[in-house]
Amino acid sequence: MIDTTHRSTGTRQRAQQVALALFTEQGYESTSLRQIADELGINKASLYHHFASKEAILRSLFEDRGTEVADLLTWLREQPRGPRLLEQTVLRWVDTFTTEKLAGIRFTTANPLVVRGLADASGDRVGAPLQELADELVALLPDGGQEQVVLVRMAILSVNAAVQAAAQADVSDAAVVAAAHRAARALVGEIGGAR
Amino acid sequence: MIDTTHRSTGTRQRAQQVALALFTEQGYESTSLRQIADELGINKASLYHHFASKEAILRSLFEDRGTEVADLLTWLREQPRGPRLLEQTVLRWVDTFTTEKLAGIRFTTANPLVVRGLADASGDRVGAPLQELADELVALLPDGGQEQVVLVRMAILSVNAAVQAAAQADVSDAAVVAAAHRAARALVGEIGGAR
DNA sequence: GTCTATACTACGATAGAC
DNA sequence: GTCTATCGTAGTATAGAC
Known part of the structure; x- marks a missing residue:
């Protein structure tokens, strides 16, 4: 306290x-x-x-982060495989971000190289858990084409992309979060859809 | 020469x-x-x-850039308005990026703040032309909700998002470009689609 | 817990010889 | 066009008084 x-x-x-x-x-x-x-x-x-x-x-700044990624990973591994699991997981992740939690994303998008090179007190890369989630989701793909891999990762990073897209525009945080959700759905749909 | x-x-x-x-x-x-x-x-x-x-x-590094954005803006302003114009323009822009031109995008995504603050010899922000294109595209929207604004900008920045998504993954430049194209189409579709 | 003072280093940049 | 030598500054970090 x-x-x-x-x-x-x-x-x-x-x-x-x-x-x-x-x-x-x-x-x-x-x-x-x-x-x-x-x-x-x-x-x-x-x-x-x-x-x-x-x-x-x-x-x-990275110390008191929640266990969202780890929790989601645990949840994912307990789920039965199914055609909707990818979409469900991505949306669960994206919907983790409320307007208050955008500050961290803004920092990350502003300092990508710093975050990429940063390790916590245990020596683990701070980006490792999300990387793990991405790998797990890629493994769900029926065919693992490289395009698909990129699209999955883009879907996960929808909030980051939305924050970056909104950086120069005058929009509310709520709009950013809403756009990120819709983008994630569209991207996941593209993965499952025809190519 | x-x-x-x-x-x-x-x-x-x-x-x-x-x-x-x-x-x-x-x-x-x-x-x-x-x-x-x-x-x-x-x-x-x-x-x-x-x-x-x-x-x-x-x-x-920004001096010898082509006139792609300006050309696209000119083209856009000459087109008759129509329901497909947004999609056409976004895809024209995204398809500008061949695998050789990803180096510039990689630099931008690695140094967003530097690029944002950078002005060329004429004192113009280097990001200004793209900003202008985005504004023009937003003006095409039937309803200008903030979510839509973000989604349009995300569509334009699909290549950037794809590059960033692929940064930690082992994928070819061709896959990045292809994924960016598909993402842009999906995002534009989301703008036009139901909400 | 905050201060003054300072050490040390690396950086961007310049002067001037060759 | 490249070099050696140097300048001035600003940065991170430390020592030690209060």
Whole structure:
């Protein structure tokens, strides 16, 4: 449980919020600790009381993630195979993303290389679980043509694509989420459909 | 015409190739001039004979782009309005991308913020033409709901999404292009289809 | 928990010889 | 056109007082 009684106690979390926002707007490499500290109203050196390094700030942003992917994987493996299982799983995944959870996606689409190269405290790539889900879904395909593989992965990444597509447009988060859902359905349909 | 008689004459172009590759793999900010120079087998300072700055290298990569977007815009504006015009235009755009032209897309998806903030020698954002195309296509929509706007933009960015989806998978460029085409068709269909 | 002060490094960039 | 040498800056990070 988080103690918010004393203002100073929340510095770590405020730093995470500020860092996430700046990393998303400007990029991880283009954001300096000085900038984060300034926005927090503290000294640059003080950040090191809360985080061991800049990368530690970054990694901390991935620490408290939910177990959605793992849960979905477990669910998927328990399901009987069937022609609708691919679509069901993809939509379950896409519908995980409510408007509040778009911040993480925005960070990822803004810093793809950073995320790709990032490992958590256990040394596991942070993108590994989603990769695993993708592989499992590809295995459901009747024929494993390369086009199909790409389409499956595109379907999974519909939310990312929607966020990116909306980046330059003035649309609500709700519209982004709704568009992502429809896109995922259309893409899954294309996989199953004629070619 | 490019003189390739003397080895040294090609240094500028070799530098562009090396820079494009490194920027794509590691990101623009994470790539130093020293690294580019090393890969070229020349001194860091020598790069400044060919380019005025690191950003000049970056901008040079966008200099010799074709006029595909502008041409497509011209074509679009000459067409009679019709229910198939949106689909036709999107597919014309997506089919612009052959396997050789994926390198630019890979760079863009790896460095979205860099591209977004980049202006050419005339001060125009390099992404402006595509933005214009998107706006024009959105104007074709019978109802301009925000979801539809996102879906149109997703359709245009199908190649980008396909490249990103394939980034971690072992698929051929041909499969990426083919998947992008099918995705674009599916997304356009979703726009026109029932909701 | 925050500060000042500082170390160390790497970067982009320039000057000038060859 | 490439080199050596160097400049100035900004970055991450650390030491130690308060």
